[in-house]
Amino acid sequence: MSHLGYPRLMPFDRDHVLRTAAALLTRKSTATMDEVAKAAGISRATLHRHFAGRDALVRALEALGIAECEGALERARLDEGPATEGVRRLVREIEPAAGLLAFLYSENQLFEGDGQNAGWERIDARVTALFRRGQDAGEFRIDLSPAWLTEALYGLLAAGAWSVLDGKVARNDFTFMIAELLLGGALRREES
Amino acid sequence: MSHLGYPRLMPFDRDHVLRTAAALLTRKSTATMDEVAKAAGISRATLHRHFAGRDALVRALEALGIAECEGALERARLDEGPATEGVRRLVREIEPAAGLLAFLYSENQLFEGDGQNAGWERIDARVTALFRRGQDAGEFRIDLSPAWLTEALYGLLAAGAWSVLDGKVARNDFTFMIAELLLGGALRREES
DNA sequence: CCGCTGTGAGACATTCATGTCTCATCTGGG
DNA sequence: CCCAGATGAGACATGAATGTCTCACAGCGG
Numbered sequence: 001m002s003h004l005g006y007p008r009l010m011p012f013d014r015d016h017v018l019r020t021a022a023a024l025l026t027r028k029s030t031a032t033m034d035e036v037a038k039a040a041g042i043s044r045a046t047l048h049r050h051f052a053g054r055d056a057l058v059r060a061l062e063a064l065g066i067a068e069c070e071g072a073l074e075r076a077r078l079d080e081g082p083a084t085e086g087v088r089r090l091v092r093e094i095e096p097a098a099g100l101l102a103f104l105y106s107e108n109q110l111f112e113g114d115g116q117n118a119g120w121e122r123i124d125a126r127v128t129a130l131f132r133r134g135q136d137a138g139e140f141r142i143d144l145s146p147a148w149l150t151e152a153l154y155g156l157l158a159a160g161a162w163s164v165l166d167g168k169v170a171r172n173d174f175t176f177m178i179a180e181l182l183l184g185g186a187l188r189r190e191e192s
Numbered sequence: 193m194s195h196l197g198y199p200r201l202m203p204f205d206r207d208h209v210l211r212t213a214a215a216l217l218t219r220k221s222t223a224t225m226d227e228v229a230k231a232a233g234i235s236r237a238t239l240h241r242h243f244a245g246r247d248a249l250v251r252a253l254e255a256l257g258i259a260e261c262e263g264a265l266e267r268a269r270l271d272e273g274p275a276t277e278g279v280r281r282l283v284r285e286i287e288p289a290a291g292l293l294a295f296l297y298s299e300n301q302l303f304e305g306d307g308q309n310a311g312w313e314r315i316d317a318r319v320t321a322l323f324r325r326g327q328d329a330g331e332f333r334i335d336l337s338p339a340w341l342t343e344a345l346y347g348l349l350a351a352g353a354w355s356v357l358d359g360k361v362a363r364n365d366f367t368f369m370i371a372e373l374l375l376g377g378a379l380r381r382e383e384s
Numbered sequence: 385c386c387g388c389t390g391t392g393a394g395a396c397a398t399t400c401a402t403g404t405c406t407c408a409t410c411t412g413g414g
Numbered sequence: 415c416c417c418a419g420a421t422g423a424g425a426c427a428t429g430a431a432t433g434t435c436t437c438a439c440a441g442c443g444g
Contacts, residue, residue: 010391011390011391011441012390012391029298032430032431032432033431033432033433034431034432042391042392043391043392043393043394044392044393044432045391045392045393045394045434045435046390046391046392048432048433048434049390049391052433053432053433054431054432084379087378106221106298131378134378138380139379139380140378140379140380141376141378141379141380141381142380143372144369144372144373144378145361145365145369147355147360147361148352148355148360148361148365148369148373149373149378151351151352151354151355151360151361152348152351152352152369152373154351155347155348155350155351155352156344156347156348156351158347158350158351159343159344159346159347159348159350160340160343160347162343163339163340163343168339168340168343169337169339169340169343173337173340177336177337177340177344180335180336180377181336181340181341181344181374181377182373182377182378183377183378183379184333184377184379185372185373185374185375185376185377185378185379186279186323186326186332186333186336186341186374186375186377187276187331187332187333187375187376187377188330188331188332188333188334189333203411203420203421204420204421224400224401224402225401225402225403226401226402234421234422235421235422235423235424236402236422236423237404237405237421237422237423237424238420238421238422240402240403240404241420241421244403245402245403246401246402385444386443386444387442387443387444388441388442388443388444389440389441389442389443390439390440390441390442391438391439391440391441392437392438392439392440393436393437393438393439394435394436394437395434395435395436395437396433396434396435396436397432397433397434397435398431398432398433398434399430399431399432399433400429400430400431400432401428401429401430401431402427402428402429402430403426403427403428403429404425404426404427404428405424405425405426405427406423406424406425406426407422407423407424407425408421408422408423409420409421409422409423410419410420410421410422411418411419411420411421412417412418412419412420413416413417413418413419414415414416414417414418
């Protein structure tokens, strides 16, 4: 597996580099530019040719995360049908990006003070609106604010992603666990 | 507020330093030793006299977090009464340490590979046992594993702590929000 | 065949946090 | 009063990551 015999010159694949970096930084948020480059199979020089520095790389990852989120929001069609099903679709669609989001979730603590990226605000607004719609429709309880439900969703996504990475839970259970806990909670229902 | 007129020599207060460091690192996880020292009102030299380095400081914070957790576990008396009330008591008791735990929660991603501190394993075991007891008693649903409920609790505690820091939710709602979401979920109940 | 473009490898300077050290000063006890 | 202990301030060396640069070479098109 180490070398395939062709240490040839690879053309630069921006998307591949970003996704590899996301996967690495999710596991090791302090990885150096050199480690990122090696993980992506390119040289540090090339990495630096395309991303001015670590900040630029993280910002590109943030943009990727925002794009993935907005794609998931579109595919989940949050405006259609019951809000409950919208939440389930959202969790399902966002699952592939959960690792990247978990990294950004812990990294974004640094962005306080300089006004966070407008992209996150738009995403927040759409998710919050979903929970508010569910409350107005009588599906969701009204004693938990939409803002908190949104933050709780993020926290559960990150917890789920890390739990999968640590092998504490099975990847196949990811969507079910998060959606079920967020929607129904831990308490057993009295079945009708 | 800047100077009280007495820039005198302060005796070293280990607990005060640790708690100040925890508060700072919760907001800015990359704070330098110099920033930690200034925040605690001591010189970098003194800080380094008592903590061999950043690793030692983080480890001391980890030990503090473990101690706070175990204290909360004791006070919550998880073995008494319904597991549901045990969860509520645990969240209430652990609230003062939530910021520190949120920091350690994101920092502990680094500890992978070298075998994490045995203290966390003990805490994990006690919390997991609480959820399992609730399942056995018929209080909690059985299609969500105790391990996931434990991880979800950590994730919600971190999300709650960061939300309070960001001013997105009120500090007074912390315990209620976390316990209610974890136990009951977002769905509205059919009241009897 | 030749030249252009982009890459890999590595050298190099710079920056920054860290860790160690010295020295002056303050505090408290004998 | 004087000495021991501990702190604050700052200088200094170290190491790591970063950012910049050069050079050789592979691919690709004319």
